[in-house]
Amino acid sequence: MGTGFDASQLLKGSLDLAVLAVLADGEDYGYGIARRIWDAGLADVREASVYGTLNRLFRAGLLVTRVEPSANGPHRKYYALSSAGAAYLADGRLAWTTTTTAIDHLLGSATGE
Numbered sequence: 053m054g055t056g057f058d059a060s061q062l063l064k065g066s067l068d069l070a071v072l073a074v075l076a077d078g079e080d081y082g083y084g085i086a087r088r089i090w091d092a093g094l095a096d097v098r099e100a101s102v103y104g105t106l107n108r109l110f111r112a113g114l115l116v117t118r119v120e121p122s123a124n125g126p127h128r129k130y131y132a133l134s135s136a137g138a139a140y141l142a143d144g145r146l147a148w149t150t151t152t153t154a155i156d157h158l159l160g161s162a163t164g165e
Contacts (some may be wrong), residue, residue: 063097067105069148070094072141079132081120082106085127106131114140145155 074080074088086102109115114137120128133141 053135061094063094066148067097067101067111069144070097071102071105071109072137072144075115075131075133076138076141079118079130080129081130085131102125109137 070089070092071085074085074092080088082103083099085106086097086099089097089102106115110117110131114134115131117132118130118132120130122128
C-alpha cells in the first residue's frame with residue numbers, strides 16, 4: 053500500500069515560477085512574497101524555502117534588490133524582477149501551460165474522461 057502522493061515535489065519544482073509571478077505584480081519583501089504565495093493557496097510552502105528561492109534567483113540575475121531603512125526594526129530588502137527575470141518568467145509561463153495541458157490530458161485519459 054502506498055503512503056500517498058507527495059505534493060511537496062510539485063511545489064519544489066514550481067516555486068521559482070510562483071515567486072517570479074508574484075513579483076510580476078510589483079516589488080515586495082521576503083515575508084510579503086511568502087504571504088502572497090500562501091494567500092494564493094500554497095499554504096504548505098515554508099518561509100525558509102521562499103527566502104532560499106529569492107537568494108538563488110537573485111544570484112542567477114533574475115531579480116534585483118533594494119534595501120529600505122526601517123525605523124521600527126531591521127531594514128527590509130525588496131525584490132523585483134530584472135529584465136532577465138521577466139524573460140525567464142515568460143518562458144516559464146509557456147512551459148507551464150504546455151506541461152499542465154499535457155498532464156491534464158493524461159490524467160483525464162487515466163480516469164476515462
